[in-house]
Amino acid sequence: MQEKPYFCPNCRSNRVKFSVITSYAQSFLKDARSGDITEFHDPGIIPEPEPTIQCLICSFSGNEMRFIKQAEREPRPTSYY
Numbered sequence: 632m633q634e635k636p637y638f639c640p641n642c643r644s645n646r647v648k649f650s651v652i653t654s655y656a657q658s659f660l661k662d663a664r665s666g667d668i669t670e671f672h673d674p675g676i677i678p679e680p681e682p683t684i685q686c687l688i689c690s691f692s693g694n695e696m697r698f699i700k701q702a703e704r705e706p707r708p709t710s711y712y
């Protein structure tokens with residue numbers, strides 16, 4: 632993830648609360664006859680070139696770049712007080 636400001640392009644009210652959506656792969660062993668799962672292995676993160684970000688205000692999710700671009704288009708207004 633990039634250390635750049637985000638701004639939700641959907642609700643356009645959130646710059647703070649996000650979650651990152653990550654894909655995991657978890658391998659397991661199955662009993663060939665009963666179908667029971669006999670063993671779970673530790674999950675491994677599937678690396679993605681660009682993370683998917685979700686806005687926790689409106690639940691919109693999209694590529695990180697969309698959030699960064701929106702923040703660049705509409706920078707946070709500077710407060711003088």
Ligand SMILES: [Zn+2]
Pocket residue numbers: 639640641642643644645686687688689690691
């Ligand atoms: Zn939003």
